[in-house]
Amino acid sequence: MTMEFVFFQLLNGLSFAGLLFLVASGFTLIFGLMRVVNLAHGGFYLVGGYIGLTIVLATGNIWLAALGGALAVGVLGVLMETSLLRRVRGQELPEVLLTIGVAFMLGDLTLAFWGGDPRAMPLPDYLSGSVDLGFIGYPRFRVLVTLLAVAVGIALWLLMSKTRVGAIVRAGVDDREMIAALGINIRLVFTGLFFFGALLAGLSGVVGAAFLGLVPGESDIEILLFALVVVILGGLGSLPGAAIGSVIVGLIDAFAKALVPELAFFTLFAPMAIVLVLRPEGLLGRRA
Amino acid sequence: MLSIENLRCAYGTAEILRGIDMDVHVGEVVALLGRNGMGKTSLVRSVAGTRPPVVSGGTIRWAGTDTTHAPSHERARLGMGLVPQGRHVFSSLTVHENLTVAARRRQNGWDLDEVYAFFPRLQERSRSRGRNLSGGEQQMLAIGRALMTNPQLLLMDEPSEGLAPAVIAQIRERIQQLKGSDIAVLLVEQNLGLALSVADRVYILGDEGRVAWHGQASELEADDDAQQRLLAV
Numbered sequence: 001m002t003m004e005f006v007f008f009q010l011l012n013g014l015s016f017a018g019l020l021f022l023v024a025s026g027f028t029l030i031f032g033l034m035r036v037v038n039l040a041h042g043g044f045y046l047v048g049g050y051i052g053l054t055i056v057l058a059t060g061n062i063w064l065a066a067l068g069g070a071l072a073v074g075v076l077g078v079l080m081e082t083s084l085l086r087r088v089r090g091q092e093l094p095e096v097l098l099t100i101g102v103a104f105m106l107g108d109l110t111l112a113f114w115g116g117d118p119r120a121m122p123l124p125d126y127l128s129g130s131v132d133l134g135f136i137g138y139p140r141f142r143v144l145v146t147l148l149a150v151a152v153g154i155a156l157w158l159l160m161s162k163t164r165v166g167a168i169v170r171a172g173v174d175d176r177e178m179i180a181a182l183g184i185n186i187r188l189v190f191t192g193l194f195f196f197g198a199l200l201a202g203l204s205g206v207v208g209a210a211f212l213g214l215v216p217g218e219s220d221i222e223i224l225l226f227a228l229v230v231v232i233l234g235g236l237g238s239l240p241g242a243a244i245g246s247v248i249v250g251l252i253d254a255f256a257k258a259l260v261p262e263l264a265f266f267t268l269f270a271p272m273a274i275v276l277v278l279r280p281e282g283l284l285g286r287r288a
Numbered sequence: 289m290l291s292i293e294n295l296r297c298a299y300g301t302a303e304i305l306r307g308i309d310m311d312v313h314v315g316e317v318v319a320l321l322g323r324n325g326m327g328k329t330s331l332v333r334s335v336a337g338t339r340p341p342v343v344s345g346g347t348i349r350w351a352g353t354d355t356t357h358a359p360s361h362e363r364a365r366l367g368m369g370l371v372p373q374g375r376h377v378f379s380s381l382t383v384h385e386n387l388t389v390a391a392r393r394r395q396n397g398w399d400l401d402e403v404y405a406f407f408p409r410l411q412e413r414s415r416s417r418g419r420n421l422s423g424g425e426q427q428m429l430a431i432g433r434a435l436m437t438n439p440q441l442l443l444m445d446e447p448s449e450g451l452a453p454a455v456i457a458q459i460r461e462r463i464q465q466l467k468g469s470d471i472a473v474l475l476v477e478q479n480l481g482l483a484l485s486v487a488d489r490v491y492i493l494g495d496e497g498r499v500a501w502h503g504q505a506s507e508l509e510a511d512d513d514a515q516q517r518l519l520a521v
């Protein structure tokens with residue numbers, strides 16, 4: 001193993017971790033307050049990716065695509081929350097089944113709309129190519145994804161820990177009933193948070209479309225699995241947990257795919273199983 | 289004024305309250321007493337709008353509005369402040385955040401400085417998280433948090449539960465200070481001494497889900513029979 005190899009895989013792992021964090025942060029935010037395991041999150045990602053792709057093909061503007069994909073999926077999330085999830089609030093099984101149903105529906109709809117061929121997001125010149133990192137070159141886009149994830153992570157952390165909205169959400173995680181009894185419309189907070197979590201899924205879908213490409217019926221499930229492993233490792237509902245989980249999973253994935261590609265699933269799920277046995281609430285999660 | 293008429297409430301099919309009539313006026317402290325399990329907390333939750341229980345009959349009027357089925361956040365905005373049994377401070381928020389998270393301003397009303405002056409201990413612990421407070425500190429925080437919403441009706445459910453006598457004495461003093469401001473207090477208590485020392489009037493819930501006794505606090509103090517029959521354990 002040369003230094004270059006290790007360094008290259010480190011970068012692969014960290015940039016994939018960036019994408020994973022973008023996906024997992026929205027997922028874990030929603031779970032943290034609402035206790036809903038939103039299995040449609042992968043579908044949100046896929047729809048965001050396709051909408052972004054369509055916008056890029058029409059306008060050539062990747063920023064517009066990111067904005068459009070994120071907002072459209074945010075609205076989709078609000079529709080799902082207010083028209084479906086709200087009716088089964090607090091009933092775990094119907095909630096999960098509902099999100100699975102939506103996941104399958106989104107998978108079918110994207111297939112019908114955008115066809116079954118794998119697609120990739122074309123990138124403008126200034127985002128493609130590679131940057132010189134001293135002794136190796138590395139794809140510029142992947143470096144930017146890592147930076148974007150760090151920026152989003154810091155912004156989310158500031159939002160949650162320094163603002164009143166963040167304090168309301170954290171108070172709601174601690175004790176929903178009590179925050180409502182103090183005059184906060186928790187339903188509205190739920191909807192707002194769902195919008196925000198879905199928006200992050202849509203944004204990560206646009207990023208993922210350029211990073212991994214879009215394969216209907218596959219990308220959504222694959223990214224959902226990764227997100228699940230990330231948040232279970234890090235602790236469901238914990239933002240720092242999602243960050244740490246992303247880095248662990250990203251690095252494992254990069255090195256495993258390079259060294260023991262035939263064991264990619266084993267190396268992904270084994271650490272999760274070990275953590276679940278030793279610390280069921282995840283590395284940074286809170287005991288129920 | 290809080291006015292409760294023929295209130296019934298239930299958990300599923302189990303009806304706990306079966307026709308409660310009660311008034312609480314601004315400026316007075318009304319104590320709600322009764323043995324464990326008589327439905328005091330159920331009554332408070334029905335008034336505050338936290339479910340369960342579900343109100344199955346009767347009306348709750350507050351400040352001229354029928355709030356019987358209003359969501360709890362709307363009742364809070366109409367001026368109800370809840371200090372729940374078990375305190376329910378936000379465990380991962382600091383004392384400061386617990387106080388400011390749901391603050392609602394009112395002219396000449398409570399603000400952070402006033403609450404800290406009311407409970408100096410809270411200021412000393414302002415950076416501590418809710419989960420790291422002692423029981424007494426949590427109780428002060430629960431009261432302070434409710435005051436930060438500037439309520440005109442304060443619902444306090446067993447504020448003395450599990451606290452040391454010195455802390456109870458301080459809570460008693462604070463309730464007395466609140467009395468006479470333009471606030472109505474409904475105080476649920478097991479501690480008869482505390483209740484009698486601060487309350488103007490008293491309601492006692494009996495085991496049929498109805499009010500078994502009501503009258504002036506001084507009358508109850510003199511009524512050994514009622515105390516024996518309805519409160520002694």
Ligand SMILES: Nc1ncnc2c1ncn2[C@@H]1O[C@H](COP(=O)(O)OP(=O)(O)O)[C@@H](O)[C@H]1O
Pocket residue numbers: 299304322323324325326327328329330331340
């Ligand atoms: N969540 C609940 N579900 C079912 N029954 C309940 C619930 N909470 C309280 N009860 C029942 O309602 C009755 C009244 O309880 P509660 O209002 O807590 O009484 P108190 O506050 O006077 O001790 C009790 O018999 C209790 O067992």
Ligand SMILES: [Mg+2]
Pocket residue numbers: 328329330373445446
């Ligand atoms: Mg009680």
